[in-house]
Amino acid sequence: MGITGLYELPExxxxxxxxxxxxxxPEFRGKKLxxxxxxxxxKKAKEGKTYLxxxxxxxxxxxxxxALYEKRGFVTTKVEKGIDNGYDKIYMELKLK
Structure with a gap:
């Protein structure tokens, strides 16, 4: 169906x-999953952090x-051009508090 998770970086x-x-x-896309x-x-990130x-x-x-990230309020903080197989690597964050 779907997978996600959270991790921390030391910095x-x-x-x-x-x-x-x-x-x-793909079989479950378009069903709000x-x-x-x-x-x-x-919700989990809000329990102890300022940013996701x-x-x-x-x-x-x-x-x-x-589009989903932007709809939830994430904003782009950094773009590395051509890093990901010729595509840009886009860093985004959501302020939680």
Missing amino acids: DEKEAYWLAWFCVD GSTLIDLMI RLYTSSGPIEKTAR
């Missing part, structure tokens, strides 16, 4: 969780995910 572990492995099986997963991760961060790609396969 910002006191203030942020990072969203990882965000994926919904992605929205449910991201909302659960936001992630990185994604400018590639076409990530277009729907980027």
Whole structure:
């Protein structure tokens, strides 16, 4: 169906969780599963952090995910051009508090 998770990085572990492995099986897309997963991760991150961060790609396969992140209030904080198989690596964050 879908998978996601949170992790911490040593350099910002006191203030942020990072969203990882965000994926919904094609058979279950369009059924609000992605929205449910991201909302659960936001709720969990609010329990102890100030930010929820992630990185994604400018590639076409990530277009729907980027739209979901933006709809939830994530903003782009950094872009590394051409890093991810020729696509841009896009860093985003959501301020939780």
